[in-house]
Structures are given as structure tokens and as C-alpha cells.
Amino acid sequence: MRPSIPLGDLLRSAYADAAHDAQLPRYRVLYAAIREAILDHRLAPGTKLPSTRELARDLDLSRNTVLSTFDGLLAEGYLEARTGSGTYVAKGAAAPRARASRGARERAASGSAAPMPMPTLSRRGSRLAAFAGGRDYEILPLSGGEPDFSLFPIRQWQRLHSRHLRQGKAELLDYGSQGGYRPLRRAIADYVRVSRAVNADVEQVIVTGGTQHSLDLAAQLLADAGDVAWVEDPCYWGARCVLQTRDLRLEPVAVDDEGMNPDAAAPGSAPRLIYVTPSNQYPLGVAMSLARRRLLLDIAARSRAWILEDDYDSELRYSGRPLASLQGMDRGQRVIYFGTFSKVLYPGIKVGYLVVPPALVEAFRNALYDLQRPGQLTVQAALAEFIERGYFMTHLRRVRQAYAEQRELLAATLKPLEDQGISLSSQPSGLHLVVRLPPHVDDRALAARAAERGVLVRALSSYALGAPRACGLVVGYGYAPADQIVDHGRRLVGVIRDAARPNGRSGAAANFAPRGPGALRRSA
Numbered sequence: 001m002r003p004s005i006p007l008g009d010l011l012r013s014a015y016a017d018a019a020h021d022a023q024l025p026r027y028r029v030l031y032a033a034i035r036e037a038i039l040d041h042r043l044a045p046g047t048k049l050p051s052t053r054e055l056a057r058d059l060d061l062s063r064n065t066v067l068s069t070f071d072g073l074l075a076e077g078y079l080e081a082r083t084g085s086g087t088y089v090a091k092g093a094a095a096p097r098a099r100a101s102r103g104a105r106e107r108a109a110s111g112s113a114a115p116m117p118m119p120t121l122s123r124r125g126s127r128l129a130a131f132a133g134g135r136d137y138e139i140l141p142l143s144g145g146e147p148d149f150s151l152f153p154i155r156q157w158q159r160l161h162s163r164h165l166r167q168g169k170a171e172l173l174d175y176g177s178q179g180g181y182r183p184l185r186r187a188i189a190d191y192v193r194v195s196r197a198v199n200a201d202v203e204q205v206i207v208t209g210g211t212q213h214s215l216d217l218a219a220q221l222l223a224d225a226g227d228v229a230w231v232e233d234p235c236y237w238g239a240r241c242v243l244q245t246r247d248l249r250l251e252p253v254a255v256d257d258e259g260m261n262p263d264a265a266a267p268g269s270a271p272r273l274i275y276v277t278p279s280n281q282y283p284l285g286v287a288m289s290l291a292r293r294r295l296l297l298d299i300a301a302r303s304r305a306w307i308l309e310d311d312y313d314s315e316l317r318y319s320g321r322p323l324a325s326l327q328g329m330d331r332g333q334r335v336i337y338f339g340t341f342s343k344v345l346y347p348g349i350k351v352g353y354l355v356v357p358p359a360l361v362e363a364f365r366n367a368l369y370d371l372q373r374p375g376q377l378t379v380q381a382a383l384a385e386f387i388e389r390g391y392f393m394t395h396l397r398r399v400r401q402a403y404a405e406q407r408e409l410l411a412a413t414l415k416p417l418e419d420q421g422i423s424l425s426s427q428p429s430g431l432h433l434v435v436r437l438p439p440h441v442d443d444r445a446l447a448a449r450a451a452e453r454g455v456l457v458r459a460l461s462s463y464a465l466g467a468p469r470a471c472g473l474v475v476g477y478g479y480a481p482a483d484q485i486v487d488h489g490r491r492l493v494g495v496i497r498d499a500a501r502p503n504g505r506s507g508a509a510a511n512f513a514p515r516g517p518g519a520l521r522r523s524a
Contacts, residue, residue, distance in 0.1 A: 027068040038093045045091045146479035152346045161382040172377040179365040180207025181380035187387040197328035200355045206364050210352040214338045219246040222306045227272035234463030236282045252465035259288030271305045277312040279323045283474045285425045301332040310338045317429040318404035333357035410477040413489030431478035437471045446499045455488045
């Protein structure tokens with residue numbers, strides 16, 4: 001079978017079409033042109049190609065370029081050389097054409113093509129793609145939970161990191177097979193023992209890629225598909241996403257002013273995992289009471305469940321000492337403690353850690369290595385020195401002061417809302433405030449209206465796993481200079497005042513319909 005246009009013209013045209021990337025070597029351009037012509041059946045099996053000398057002359061290329069191209073295509077089976085005859089398109093180079101249906105032939109003749117079918121995801125993949133929690137989390141002045149990167153001492157960090165790179169230690173260029181760089185694990189163990197009352201030695205510390213990585217590793221090792229996981233309701237979206245994609249059955253447990261309330265769990269529920277943020281519940285910002293902590297530890301011991309303690313924003317407490325960890329109270333070795341450096345340093349550092357009971361150390365180390373092949377040991381070495389030299393604590397004091405001032409400024413800017421019976425969360429910690437709204441206001445519609453005014457806040461109801469129990473907005477203050485906190489805060493006050501009017505039907509509030517039963521239900 002011969003091409004419908006002269007072979008030389010076809011190759012010149014194909015080469016011209018493929019030559020749009022000036023950075024590609026010419027032999028790669030020619031290779032791509034001939035290969036695509038073969039795969040598209042424009043060069044049929046058995047077609048004889050011009051000689052390398054002739055093709056080089058026609059395309060204004062060196063003969064070595066054409067020889068390199070032919071060598072590659074011969075090696076990959078697209079072409080075949082016949083001694084004394086020349087070079088031909090190999091018989092099996094392109095897949096046979098599928099026989100089109102009559103309807104497909106008619107559509108092709110009329111110029112209309114059927115749309116390509118969407119790829120089929122697994123059930124797990126479909127849930128994950130539909131959830132897409134991160135797409136609404138753009139960093140803007142009042143985004144919740146975002147730190148201020150500009151506070152990080154970047155030059156100090158560069159000196160430490162560069163020094164470890166210059167030393168060129170071979171062990172820092174390998175994978176980390178022992179659960180992380182030992183000096184960093186030792187520094188973490190010392191830090192959490194003193195600041196968080198965590199019972200830990202260096203062997204119990206496992207360095208990970210952050211809290212979600214820690215949670216995923218724990219879920220894989222400690223639970224099977226279909227096992228029950230208790231999660232706070234409302235719940236951190238990242239934790240919810242990880243647990244769902246591990247095919248666990250999430251059971252929401254209500255959070256009140258004392259934190260997660262196990263008495264509100266479904267009757268007879270037997271959890272395998274219990275995910276909690278006891279020091280600073282996300283997103284409500286409440287601390288778990290001592291009575292609840294004891295109850296949760298008792299439940300875990302009796303049911304042989306594992307408590308996953310996410311010590312969210314524990315360092316960012318602006319009055320008094322940080323609260324002691326739940327893990328520090330545990331006598332039954334049922335708590336896995338999570339920490340991260342992403343909030344107090346910068347998110348892209350992607351260094352978190354686990355403190356696991358001694359009996360689990362070997363399993364977690366092996367799984368981390370086998371599943372993730374962890375690395376970045378030069379970063380871990382720099383971080384260990386950053387902590388050991390006292391730079392970390394100096395930086396921590398600096399960010400606490402800065403965030404405390406920003407929190408006070410945001411609270412003062414939003415204070416006029418209290419005249420309408422709207423309350424603000426009071427716990428002096430974390431990176432956001434919660435604005436509690438009247439029940440007749442649709443907080444998702446209100447968040448959308450605020451976004452139209454350039455203010456990105458999050459609806460409290462969007463964190464609920466079932467029917468929302470509370471209506472409000474999560475308003476951040478970490479990633480915002482003072483003038484933007486005031487400007488965006490005032491805009492938000494205006495939007496909320498309109499929406500919070502009792503009849504919900506004047507001004508901008510006309511966009512907000514009262515909430516009906518299940519109107520804000522979000523699939524778990």
C-alpha cells in the first residue's frame with residue numbers, strides 16, 4: 001500500500017509539523033515525525049523509505065542526523081532493514097485499524113466526531129476526584145489555616161542547607177531506611193517531651209512527609225478496608241479524604257465545647273481508628289476536656305482501637321503554655337501522635353513526624369521504606385541543626401507574637417458583628433477564627449457572596465460529614481498583612497450584616513435562601 005501523497009512530500013510535511021519545539025535535537029524531531037506517521041497509518045506497513053542520503057538532502061539535515069533517527073526506529077521495531085534492498089516500515093509497527101461501525105463512518109464523512117470517552121476511575125478514585133477538597137483552598141488574606149511564609153528565616157535556612165549539601169556525605173544522598181535522619185528524630189523527641197508532654201524516645205519517632213502522609217501510613221498499617229473510623233464532626237477535610245481513600249467506614253462523632261463527644265457515637269459502634277485534634281479542634285478551635293480525654297483513652301483500651309492524635313497547631317497558642325498531649329496520658333500504648341513543621345516553618349518543607357508505641361516501631365519503619373522510599377535527608381539534616389542551634393524556638397516565639405497580633409486585629413475588625421448576636425471563637429490559638437452565624441443564614445451561599453467581594457472564607461457546614469449542626473465561617477489571619485486584614489475584614493462584616501438580617505431578604509441577603517432540611521448535606 002502506497003501513501004496517498006508522494007512519500008517525500010509526506011515526510012517533509014510531517015517533519016515540519018513536529019519541528020515546533022526548537023529545543024529538541026533534530027534527530028528527535030525527525031524520529032517523532034516518522035513514528036507518528038507510522039502509528040497514524042500514513043506510512044503503511046511495507047512502505048519503503050528514501051535512503052538516508054536522499055532524505056537528508058530533502059529535509060536539509062546532516063546524514064548523521066538521519067542515520068541516528070533510523071537507528072532508533074530500527075531498534076524499536078518501527079522499521080526493518082532488508083539487505084541490498086533498503087529500509088521499510090515494519091509489518092507490525094502500527095496497530096491494525098479497528099473496523100469502524102456504519103454510524104462512525106457516517107459521522108466521519110459528515111465531519112462530526114463522537115467525543116472521546118472519559119477514563120474510568122476506580123470507586124476510590126471517583127470519590128477522591130469528586131471531593132477535590134484542595135481546589136477551593138487558594139491562599140488569600142483571610143484563607144483559613146495558612147501560615148505567613150515571609151516570617152521564615154530563609155537566609156539562615158539556606159546557610160544550613162547549603163552547608164550539608166557541600167559536605168557531600170554519602171549517607172545524606174541515600175534513601176532513609178531508619179525512619180528518618182537520626183539527629184532530627186532525636187531533636188524531635190527532645191522537643192515534644194518538653195513542650196507537649198509526649199512520652200517519646202528517639203526510636204519511637206518516624207519522620208514522614210507531613211500530617212496527611214502520617215495519617216495514610218497509619219491507616220494502611222492499623223486498619224483494613226471496611227473498618228470503622230471515628231472522626232470528629234465537623235472534620236478536617238484532608239484527614240477525611242485520606243481515610244475515605246483507604247476504604248474505611250467513617251462514622252462522624254459530634255464535637256461540642258469539650259471536643260469530640262464519644263457518647264454521641266452510634267450505639268454499638270466499634271471503631272478501629274479514632275481521629276482527633278484534641279489540643280485545637282479543627283475547624284471549631286475547642287480543646288478537649290480532661291474528662292473526654294480519659295473517656296477516649298478508656299474506649300481505645302477496651303475496644304483495642306487506635307487513637308490518631310493530630311496535634312494541629314499546638315505550637316500556636318498565644319496565652320499560657322501549650323496544652324499537654326493526649327499521648328502523654330496514655331498508659332495503654334494506643335495513641336499514635338502526629339506533628340508537622342509545615343505550619344510553623346513553611347508548607348513546602350513537607351516534614352512531619354509520628355511518635356508510635358515501641359511495639360509498632362519496626363512495622364512503621366519498614367512500611368515507610370517499602371512504600372515511600374523516603375529521602376530529603378539533607379533537608380532533615382538542616383532541620384536537625386536548625387532545632388539544635390535554638391533557631392527553631394527563636395522562630396517559634398516570633399511567629400507566635402506575629403500571629404497573636406494578627407488575631408487581635410481580625411477580632412477587633414469583626415467585633416461589630418457581635419451587636420447582631422454573632423459570636424467569634426475565643427480560644428487563643430491556631431490560625432483562624434470561627435464566626436458563628438444565625439441558623440437562618442446559608443453559610444455556603446454567604447461564603448460564595450464573600451468570594452464575589454474578593455474575600456475567601458470557608459463555610460463551617462462544608463466540614464460536616466452529615467447534616468451540619470452549626471452554621472458559620474472559618475476566617476484565617478495567618479497569611480495577611482495588617483492592612484489587608486482590616487480591609488478584607490470590613491468587607492466581610494458588610495456581607496455578613498446583610499445576610500444575617502432576620503428576614504434574610506434585603507440588600508445582598510436576597511441571594512441567601514433559608515436552609516431546608518438536608519440542604520447542606522455533604523456526602524461522606
